[in-house]
Amino acid sequence: MTAADPAVTQETVLIGAEHIPLYCPGPKAPLWSMHPRVFLDIAVTGSVRCPYCSTEYLLKPGTVIKHGH
Secondary structure, X not given: OOOOOOOOOOOXXXXXXXXXXXXXXXXXXXXXXXXXXXXXXXXXXXXXXXXXXXXXXXXXXXXXXXXXX
C-alpha cells in the first residue's frame, strides 16, 4: 500500500514531555500495527513522522522538553 491508497489511515498523536524519549510503535499500539521500534526526535521541530507507519507526532502546545539525563 502507498500513502495515496485510501485504505491507509494516518494518525496524529499529541505528545507531552512525559512521552520523551519518543518511540513508535507506542506501548498501547495494537498488535496488528507493530513494526520495528524506532526512536523519533521531536525536540527540534515540534513534529515528526514515523518512517514505518506514517503516524505523525506533535508536541502539545506549551510542552517543555528537558535536555540531558
